[in-house]
């Protein structure tokens with residue numbers, strides 16, 4: 001028997017003891033920064049001359065670590081090693097695979113602040129966001145382990161006299177796992193362990209902005225007892241190593257999380273049958289969002305303002321779930337805009353490795369440049385209410401920025417900015433608000449703030465998003481509580497952290513015997 005799943009609690013940093021413990025972890029991790037991390041192929045560590053140097057986006061002179069970089073030869077060895085290891089790993093008792101995840105979860109839980117501190121340094125996460133990212137990584141391990149135990153004997157089907165039928169799930173093969181940098185721990189760990197626990201073997205190519213936390217996680221899995229070749233770790237360029245892994249004829253499953261452009265490229269390439277390939281590749285692709293908080297005329301305006309702030313500026317708007325659009329009923333538009341602007345001006349922005357700030361930097365120079373160029377577009381398309389300035393002299397800092405009076409089809413209201421920018425659009429009634437909210441190519445998350453029950457019921461059917469929230473922010477889905485994934489160009493709606501997720505990594509088999 002395993003205990004019932006419960007999500008990992010978040011740390012309350014207003015408690016002095018917790019604050020001190022986290023400051024201590026930041027201090028300790030600072031002393032470890034700059035180390036070299038190796039590739040892992042077939043259980044062997046490989047150090048290459050070519051390295052990815054990971055730096056702190058809040059202080060670009062601070063090197064977090066250097067990670068060896070794979071080329072196509074190494075990627076080839078990784079796939080071959082995963083294919084070989086699959087022969088025995090798929091025969092492991094699913095419960096033993098699940099127990100490995102439980103052990104890994106315990107290791108991380110014991111060193112929770114250490115991992116969160118790495119996230120602060122490597123991707124500039126404020127404490128609360130880093131703590132939530134680590135908690136979610138633990139949750140994925142705990143939840144998928146239990147799901148595997150539940151699925152290990154398959155699902156019941158009917159039998160008839162003289163005929164015995166079974167319906168079971170079998171392991172798929174070599175899985176290529178390509179995570180993003182933003183939920184640098186949770187998504188990387190979750191997308192790696194889901195195929196692993198189902199009996200597939202993995203080649204993981206982490207995002208180039210967050211390879212150190214990925215290397216630390218690989219160490220945890222080794223410590224938990226993962227056999228050689230079952231997980232191969234090959235940081236490298238998306239174009240070179242990513243394409244190679246996606247195209248490989250032995251790749252059976254691809255689990256990608258990232259931008260729409262890379263995701264659609266992967267879907268297209270994976271559909272191409274390669275020489276020597278005798279199967280179709282399964283693709284899970286979770287992609288971008290352009291998510292809306294709808295505010296109704298009946299809304300509690302305090303709730304609305306808080307929901308917009310948290311959705312737009314949590315982790316500097318660098319979540320696929322970020323509420324980068326606020327569509328507000330005309331009766332309350334000016335008031336909500338004022339309330340949100342006032343709160344945004346009070347948010348603290350800075351280096352989270354030095355202080356418990358609300359917002360850190362954006363992740364790198366190219367993100368900074370892209371967001372700043374959208375801010376210029378916003379000044380032409382709408383009215384700048386607050387923020388708009390950036391400073392990349394030491395790190396990549398951008399003020400929480402609000403634009404008002406945007407047309408629903410403006411670029412600012414259509415394109416994923418992935419930064420601390422929220423755009424307001426006025427709606428004449430609730431129907432129009434939902435119509436505007438649906439008017440993007442994405443369909444990931446959305447929130448409705450309303451005290452009108454009929455409107456909430458209407459939104460359940462008409463607001464076309466994978467994760468719909470009422471009277472709260474549209475970010476922060478919890479594993480096992482709010483399975484996560486989107487419609488339309490937001491992806492394949494695989495619902496990470498949900499009861500159907502593992503089945504997407506396996507092949508269902510029917511066995512029927514007459515006697």
Ligand SMILES: NC(=O)c1ccc[n+]([C@@H]2O[C@H](COP(=O)([O-])OP(=O)(O)OC[C@H]3O[C@@H](n4cnc5c(N)ncnc54)[C@H](O)[C@@H]3O)[C@@H](O)[C@H]2O)c1
Nearest residue numbers: 179180181206207238242243258259262286287288289320
């Ligand atoms: N829907 C979700 O669950 C979800 C979750 C987190 C992030 N995201 C999205 O991810 C994006 C931000 O993350 P990002 O900047 O890391 O995205 P990205 O698409 O730039 O990169 C994602 C991963 O793909 C790799 N990659 C790049 N080119 C590749 C190629 N040609 N072949 C194979 N792999 C390649 C990258 O190295 C990285 O590991 C945003 O669009 C965000 O909305 C979505």
Ligand SMILES: N[C@@H](CCC=O)C(=O)O
Nearest residue numbers: 319320321475476477484
């Ligand atoms: N699952 C996360 C978002 C993941 C994308 O960045 C949330 O619900 O906020």
